[in-house]
Amino acid sequence: MAAAGLPEGPGRSAEELRYYTASQWELVWWRLCRHRAAMAGAFVLALFALLGIFADFVAPYGGTSRDRDYIYGPPQIPRFWDDKGFSFRPFVYALKTERDPVTLRKIAKIDTDTRRYISFFVAGEPYRLFGLVPANTHLFGVEEGRIHLFGTDDLGRDVFSRLMFATGVSLSIGVLGVLLAEGLALVIGGIAGYFGGWIDYAIQRLTEVVRVIPVIPLYMGLAAAFPREWSNIQVYFAMTIILGLVGWPTLARRLRSHLLAQRNEDYVLAARLAGASSAWIIRKHMLPSFTSYIIVDVVISFPYVILSETALSFIGLGLRPPTISWGILLQEAQNVRAIEQAPWLFLPALFVIVAVLAFTVLGDGLRDAADPYAVRKS
Amino acid sequence: MTETSRYLRVLAGAGAVALTFQVAPIAVATAAECPAVTVADDQGIKGAFPQQFEKAELEKAAGCELRFKENPAIAELNRRIAGNPETLPPVAERLPEEPLVVAPYEAIGNYGGTLVGLSKATEAGTSDLLSIRHVNLFRYSDDLKTVVPNVAKSWSWNDDYTELTVKLRKGHKWSDGQPFTAEDIKFWYEDLILNPEIYPETPSRWLFAGKPMQVEVVDPQTVKMIFPVPTPGIVNRFAVDFGQPFQPKHFYKQFHIKYNPKANELAKERGFKNWAELVNNYYGGSDWKDVPSPLLKGTDTRVAPTLESHILVEETATGRRLVANPYFHMVDTAGNQLPYINEIEEQYVADKEVQNLKLTNGEVTYKMQAIFIEDYPLLKENESKGGYTVDLAPGLGENVFYAFNTTHKDPVLRKIFNDVRFHEAMSLAINRDEIKELVYLGQAEPMQATPAEPLTVTFVTDDQLNYMIDYDPDRANALLDEMGLRDSDGDGVRERPDGKPLVIRVVYSNQGAPVKLHELIRDYWSAVGVRADLKEVTSDEYRASANNNDLDLTVWKNDGTSGPTISQDTSRLVPPFGDYFNPGTGFEWAAWKRSGGKEGIEPPEDVKKLYDLATRFIQVPLGSEESNKIGREIVGIHVKNLWKIGTVGNIRGPVYHRNDLKNFKPFTAKSFDYYWAYSFRPVQWYLSK
Amino acid sequence: MLRFVVQRAVGMVVTMFFVSIMVFAIMELPPGDYADRYAFRKFSGTGVSVTESDIASIRRQFGLDRPAWQRYLSWIGGIVTRFDFGPSFAFETSANRVIGQRAGLTVVLLVGTLLLTYLLSIPIGIYAALRRQSLADYGLTVVSYLGLAIPNFMLALILLYVSVRYFGSTIGGLFSPEFEKAPWSWAKFVDLLRHLFVPAVVLAWSATALQLQTVRATMSDELNKLYVDAARARGLPEWKVIVKYPARLAINPVVSTIGFDVNRIFSELPIVALVLSLPELGELLIKSFLDLDMYVAGAILLMLTAIIVFMNFVSDVVLAFLDPRIKLEGG
Numbered sequence A: 001m002a003a004a005g006l007p008e009g010p011g012r013s014a015e016e017l018r019y020y021t022a023s024q025w026e027l028v029w030w031r032l033c034r035h036r037a038a039m040a041g042a043f044v045l046a047l048f049a050l051l052g053i054f055a056d057f058v059a060p061y062g063g064t065s066r067d068r069d070y071i072y073g074p075p076q077i078p079r080f081w082d083d084k085g086f087s088f089r090p091f092v093y094a095l096k097t098e099r100d101p102v103t104l105r106k107i108a109k110i111d112t113d114t115r116r117y118i119s120f121f122v123a124g125e126p127y128r129l130f131g132l133v134p135a136n137t138h139l140f141g142v143e144e145g146r147i148h149l150f151g152t153d154d155l156g157r158d159v160f161s162r163l164m165f166a167t168g169v170s171l172s173i174g175v176l177g178v179l180l181a182e183g184l185a186l187v188i189g190g191i192a193g194y195f196g197g198w199i200d201y202a203i204q205r206l207t208e209v210v211r212v213i214p215v216i217p218l219y220m221g222l223a224a225a226f227p228r229e230w231s232n233i234q235v236y237f238a239m240t241i242i243l244g245l246v247g248w249p250t251l252a253r254r255l256r257s258h259l260l261a262q263r264n265e266d267y268v269l270a271a272r273l274a275g276a277s278s279a280w281i282i283r284k285h286m287l288p289s290f291t292s293y294i295i296v297d298v299v300i301s302f303p304y305v306i307l308s309e310t311a312l313s314f315i316g317l318g319l320r321p322p323t324i325s326w327g328i329l330l331q332e333a334q335n336v337r338a339i340e341q342a343p344w345l346f347l348p349a350l351f352v353i354v355a356v357l358a359f360t361v362l363g364d365g366l367r368d369a370a371d372p373y374a375v376r377k378s
Numbered sequence B: 001m002t003e004t005s006r007y008l009r010v011l012a013g014a015g016a017v018a019l020t021f022q023v024a025p026i027a028v029a030t031a032a033e034c035p036a037v038t039v040a041d042d043q044g045i046k047g048a049f050p051q052q053f054e055k056a057e058l059e060k061a062a063g064c065e066l067r068f069k070e071n072p073a074i075a076e077l078n079r080r081i082a083g084n085p086e087t088l089p090p091v092a093e094r095l096p097e098e099p100l101v102v103a104p105y106e107a108i109g110n111y112g113g114t115l116v117g118l119s120k121a122t123e124a125g126t127s128d129l130l131s132i133r134h135v136n137l138f139r140y141s142d143d144l145k146t147v148v149p150n151v152a153k154s155w156s157w158n159d160d161y162t163e164l165t166v167k168l169r170k171g172h173k174w175s176d177g178q179p180f181t182a183e184d185i186k187f188w189y190e191d192l193i194l195n196p197e198i199y200p201e202t203p204s205r206w207l208f209a210g211k212p213m214q215v216e217v218v219d220p221q222t223v224k225m226i227f228p229v230p231t232p233g234i235v236n237r238f239a240v241d242f243g244q245p246f247q248p249k250h251f252y253k254q255f256h257i258k259y260n261p262k263a264n265e266l267a268k269e270r271g272f273k274n275w276a277e278l279v280n281n282y283y284g285g286s287d288w289k290d291v292p293s294p295l296l297k298g299t300d301t302r303v304a305p306t307l308e309s310h311i312l313v314e315e316t317a318t319g320r321r322l323v324a325n326p327y328f329h330m331v332d333t334a335g336n337q338l339p340y341i342n343e344i345e346e347q348y349v350a351d352k353e354v355q356n357l358k359l360t361n362g363e364v365t366y367k368m369q370a371i372f373i374e375d376y377p378l379l380k381e382n383e384s385k386g387g388y389t390v391d392l393a394p395g396l397g398e399n400v401f402y403a404f405n406t407t408h409k410d411p412v413l414r415k416i417f418n419d420v421r422f423h424e425a426m427s428l429a430i431n432r433d434e435i436k437e438l439v440y441l442g443q444a445e446p447m448q449a450t451p452a453e454p455l456t457v458t459f460v461t462d463d464q465l466n467y468m469i470d471y472d473p474d475r476a477n478a479l480l481d482e483m484g485l486r487d488s489d490g491d492g493v494r495e496r497p498d499g500k501p502l503v504i505r506v507v508y509s510n511q512g513a514p515v516k517l518h519e520l521i522r523d524y525w526s527a528v529g530v531r532a533d534l535k536e537v538t539s540d541e542y543r544a545s546a547n548n549n550d551l552d553l554t555v556w557k558n559d560g561t562s563g564p565t566i567s568q569d570t571s572r573l574v575p576p577f578g579d580y581f582n583p584g585t586g587f588e589w590a591a592w593k594r595s596g597g598k599e600g601i602e603p604p605e606d607v608k609k610l611y612d613l614a615t616r617f618i619q620v621p622l623g624s625e626e627s628n629k630i631g632r633e634i635v636g637i638h639v640k641n642l643w644k645i646g647t648v649g650n651i652r653g654p655v656y657h658r659n660d661l662k663n664f665k666p667f668t669a670k671s672f673d674y675y676w677a678y679s680f681r682p683v684q685w686y687l688s689k
Numbered sequence C: 001m002l003r004f005v006v007q008r009a010v011g012m013v014v015t016m017f018f019v020s021i022m023v024f025a026i027m028e029l030p031p032g033d034y035a036d037r038y039a040f041r042k043f044s045g046t047g048v049s050v051t052e053s054d055i056a057s058i059r060r061q062f063g064l065d066r067p068a069w070q071r072y073l074s075w076i077g078g079i080v081t082r083f084d085f086g087p088s089f090a091f092e093t094s095a096n097r098v099i100g101q102r103a104g105l106t107v108v109l110l111v112g113t114l115l116l117t118y119l120l121s122i123p124i125g126i127y128a129a130l131r132r133q134s135l136a137d138y139g140l141t142v143v144s145y146l147g148l149a150i151p152n153f154m155l156a157l158i159l160l161y162v163s164v165r166y167f168g169s170t171i172g173g174l175f176s177p178e179f180e181k182a183p184w185s186w187a188k189f190v191d192l193l194r195h196l197f198v199p200a201v202v203l204a205w206s207a208t209a210l211q212l213q214t215v216r217a218t219m220s221d222e223l224n225k226l227y228v229d230a231a232r233a234r235g236l237p238e239w240k241v242i243v244k245y246p247a248r249l250a251i252n253p254v255v256s257t258i259g260f261d262v263n264r265i266f267s268e269l270p271i272v273a274l275v276l277s278l279p280e281l282g283e284l285l286i287k288s289f290l291d292l293d294m295y296v297a298g299a300i301l302l303m304l305t306a307i308i309v310f311m312n313f314v315s316d317v318v319l320a321f322l323d324p325r326i327k328l329e330g331g
Helices: A014-021 A024-034 A036-053 A159-195 A197-212 A215-223 A232-263 A266-273 A278-315 A326-333 A336-341 A343-370 B003-029 B055-062 B074-079 B127-133 B182-193 B234-240 B249-255 B263-269 B275-283 B352-360 B373-381 B411-417 B420-428 B432-438 B473-482 B515-527 B539-547 B587-594 B605-617 B625-641 C002-028 C034-043 C052-062 C068-082 C095-130 C135-149 C152-167 C186-223 C226-233 C238-256 C258-276 C281-291 C294-322 C324-329
Strands: A079-082 A085-099 A106-129 A133-142 B052-054 B100-102 B114-119 B138-140 B147-149 B154-157 B163-167 B214-219 B222-226 B310-316 B319-324 B330-332 B343-348 B388-394 B400-404 B503-508 B531-536 B553-557 B652-658
Touching (some): A024 A343, A036 A159, A197 C002, A215 C258, A278 C135, A278 C152, A278 C258, A326 C152, A336 A343, A336 C152, B052 B055, B114 B127, B138 B234, B182 B214, B249 B263, B249 B275, B352 C152, B400 B420, B503 B539, C002 C068, C002 C294, C034 C052, C068 C294, C095 C238, C095 C281, C135 C186, C152 C186, C186 C258, C238 C258, C238 C294, C258 C294, C281 C294
Antiparallel strands (some): A079 A085, A085 A106, B154 B163, B310 B319, B319 B343, B400 B553
């Protein structure tokens, strides 16, 4: 694509024409597509979202079903061949765990003589897709026995299945939390900006006060105040709303200063000289500059919300079993026993890390794409 | 005199002299040192009580003279005790005239070393380490059945168990060298426990049928406790209780208004509001020994004198340090003054994983409290790396119960919870074998909950323990169907008579039972159509809600049920089948009884019978035929009504000790009810070099 | 300049006033109060039936039955006039004493973390800006983002495990038992570093990620500016070109966000300290919230916030000193 700066001479190519007549969004999109890391991030997130939405289908078992024969067992890796020969269909070995009489530890016993072939689109435990449509087809499974791609935890629950459900829960809560926070930021920032004067000043002061208090202690105090009858989910939504309340000052403040700065930019002056009204200027010129800003901010806030959920669940202020989320799975892995005897329980951490990295990289890419001055001296 | 006879006389004289010289050493030799009698090698010498002797008893049985020796470091340790005189009198003067002679388990120990232990915080998870240095009038021997003397030398009852006479040891001194006498026991009861400014309400456990006992000082070594009702169980209490029924009168006199009319002024000078606050600066307002000391509070450099084996010399927010008590009243069979171990270092570690790391790293000498079976595999695997051993010992009072609220505020639920078929169904729906495997790693036995811990009494029958513990969901379903609770809308949950779904809110604290257990129970009950919603709260919230009659059911460990406890404390036998900190059920029944029928709900006949039986139970000695008969009846009523549905019992838990800790005998029980290590004689532990 | 400083100082006091009200409100939020806890402590396991009147009298004893505004005034009055934060119910002594014993470790952790953060982020950020879009740049970015992405409690546990198992260090507190009472020496200092290592790394890693990006971005912006080209054209050696202006300007945003960093660190510290069993203020804060030892919780919250507000003030002043534009805008 052509670099910034006016082309010289007549006879612009079709490409160049497309570039100059493209809308702002198309420009952003094109630049984003070129940012490979950001695209990778977007792809990963889309994958996670799919896994989460279709968790019931992708997971071979329910989130709380227990395998009595395979407790605290290591992951089973599907194979295509062994000393008995090659097989097109992947298979796993039959196995169970037995308790070592001295250490009481569960040891996995693999039966290399029995192959369990993996089939796809098998019938399994019933579930309701989106909570509405009853179904019982699962992406994969084995006819006899069970398959545990990521091993099992100490109650015999399949880690892979739980991870799928956790992905759905954590991502959806992340989305909700961020949307709430952004919505609040816009509303309150808008009010402050619109009314100005002492309301603006009061809100400013209040934001400073709230911003200054460390977040976790603030949560603790608030969480302790919730009524006893509330269920875990209710408590968590309340916490998310509060997260939003605490987060809005930052965004609102930045928007406000951004707007104030933009007011003095040349293009605004030019537009005014050309006779545009304030409303027009705001709508056509300033708003677009700040929506991209918002989008970037939204994407960058996701990791924060997700990590907050893990941290809060860890202290016991967030979600609690039987809900399944990344934070809950990590809490179950948070012990020395898991490090030494069941490291596969840390796999959810991998998902968290990848998701956070993906969001961050995507956010960076969006920001670079939306920022017209970044196309210099690459 | 002829030549011969003179010669014979000289010979006789020489012979006599020679004989004397032969005999004399023998005569001197009979006043020999006492043999090192140990439990491992008792050399045929036994005393009236197992594993210990009175001095005179040992000397007579072994034909020896006990010579006392002391810890070479004791003078230096003494200098670290604030308020003690600089120079120590010789050991024979520090010990009572009749010290308690302890036979070590394996060998006579060597002096020295520091025992490192962990607690969670200043007052959390500390009772384990408190029990190491604990003393009381009596103690349970490690068979957990025989009461033996400790501070007391002997005791006797009158015919109807209303007068207990206790003999103390002559020459027994407090840790600062001042004499310990019966006056200290009288002072403790009359001037602390009964004093309304120290205890605005006298703790009900020190009242007997609501009335105080009388403490009479017969002579400095003899005290008589006179009870308003027969109280045979009080000896058991003194053998297991954390509360030591004596306090240093000579020390507190100066702060107590009864003995020092200027106590209030003194208090104000020292910065306290009144004399009671000044006293509590040292006493801490309770019989617990882990209350913040003046050292932590910064109000003094010395603490109140003690009779325990170690005394506090340092306390911060991160831990405590104690040194050996130079005036401790026990010696071993070779005459060495106990304890062997110089110092105890107590560190606070709140996080379980950091604790696990410290344990597997061999940084801790001993720990029993707050180690759980789920960590056993980890600990066991690292034994050789860390240089320690971890054993399993049966826990007492660990059977987790689920008790439905029989006096629930919601009348529909109340009716359901009062139907015994419901309790039976819920009990039959539980797969106890699976619980045993998954939650307790196989180290338990399916067992019904009984108000008396079966390992500690002899009157619980197998039928009672096996009542309704089968895993029989079909029968459970049949019972629920019979009750009329059907699932008419096919959503998998039965409906109540008023049409709403039958949902039980299970509110729990993770201190009362392992969380995994609740998840399993929820699965079992929903399989028979009863939905359970889980909610975890803090212990305080749980207690507050439960005592306020706000919960659908209570769930906790079935503690406070061992023989010595129920023989003098009936709180588990009658409504609310528990106390403030471990509430049971039937709160309104308890209110009815308390108010004499004016408030609350009238309980069924079975419950009314219990009040009667319980009162009779504590008035007969534990283990007697009468006691067994009444006990069996009480347990029968409880089991029949299934107020508390039990899961598994005889749960074995880990006990950890480092390999350099010697004379450590694997515990036969792991329980607070017997005060942790107290019965297993930590005073004779030693650290090998 | 003086007017600016005074303005800011007044703003600081006003903010702290509102903060104190907010903190007090938080202290009041949880239902129940220490009287319930105290009853538990005093009578645990004794079979004493605790009645409401017992608890009420305990409440009176601690002065917890007075109306909220009265308690607020006496609390804030005590702090402002006597620097007395009230009693600690759990430890039966003054809150000051309890906090004092732990404040040292918290400050050391804070300073250590900040130092580590700046020592890492500034040079690396500059380097990354110079080698923009290169493999090194991407690599460093990913590594730093890992610090943000890995949940810090998990990282703390894993690092702790590794340091205990493979490096044999003891856990908990600032020093090993041998060095606690010993006078300062090189060995004691090394011991301190060994203990600080895990918490500082855990906390600094995520802080570094953010600062690194900021430094990198500002640095790149500056490097793109015309004066850099001009300086280069004039023949200044490369390193001088970088250090003389761009680097110094790149440090500006870092300075301006010190308060923000401190806030973040104080937010994460409680969890990390909990996992590592470090006796410092954040962990005490959690404990006192759970114990409803309100004066201690409030005092810690107030202190932490005061430090943050003060750091904000300092960074504003320093920034104004460095960059005159800020002063004129009035912030």
